[in-house]
Amino acid sequence: MSDVPTPQDPRIEQAGASDESIQKVHAILLREKPEPKEGYTPMPLFLLGFITVMIFVCSLYLIHYRGGFSPMVYDERYDPSKAGANAQVAKIDPVAQGKRLFQTCAACHQATGTGVPGVYPALAGSEWVNGSEEQLVRIMLHGLAGPVKVEGKDFNGNMPSFGPGGGYNLTDEKVAYVLTYIRQEWGNKAAEISADKVKEIREKSAGRAKPWSAEELEAIK
Ligand code: HEC
Structure with missing residues (x-):
């Protein structure tokens, strides 16, 4: 027996339509195509x-x-x-603005301001937070490193700079907002810090390129 398939061979797929019917459909399609027009159709x-x-x-x-x-x-x-x-x-509420900025600090000092024992010092009740503006603003602008005593407890870590050298580089206003916030939260009751004061201290400590030590800050007051 030869291997050439015949039309009846089940191996050949039956065509769905005959040549004639395909030609008929095409003729209808060609006839019903809309006439192409010249120019633009007007906008509806x-x-x-x-x-x-x-x-x-x-x-x-x-x-x-x-x-x-x-x-x-x-x-x-x-x-x-x-x-x-x-x-x-x-009018801007510095405490509300500061609270938002504090998210960055909360990673270390915690949202409750209590810090982490032995690692990150507390801001709630801290003598540095509630004390001299001169020291506090410098800690923010340039950071703090080495041994420091906070509320009678010893720490020896590294606080990043939020000023020109650091990755954050906060404006005078933002430094003022976040410091005002930490001075008035968690029962702290120290005075507001103004952007002008931050600007003044920024200019005075302009040459500073490394974090302060607690000892250096004690000498500034
Ligand atoms: C990466 C962790 C980290 C971040 C983020 C951080 N700090 Fe600190 N901070 C420290 C460490 C560590 C010390 C203690 C440094 C030392 O031992 O000399 C410190 C010390 C301080 C102090 C002085 C000590 C005290 O507890 O009063 C203040 C004030 C302070 N930080 C405020 C802030 C503020 C405000 C922010 C956010 C703008 C902030 N810190 C963000 C780690 C951090």
């Missing part, structure tokens, strides 16, 4: 109306909430013609 009226309304609504929004296009404004209710009345709205 609905779309035109929608875009017009959107432009109108956006303009109204801008007129109401533009804030005088001042780069200093991020309060949409700000109106430069009533600057006096808005002064209240624009």
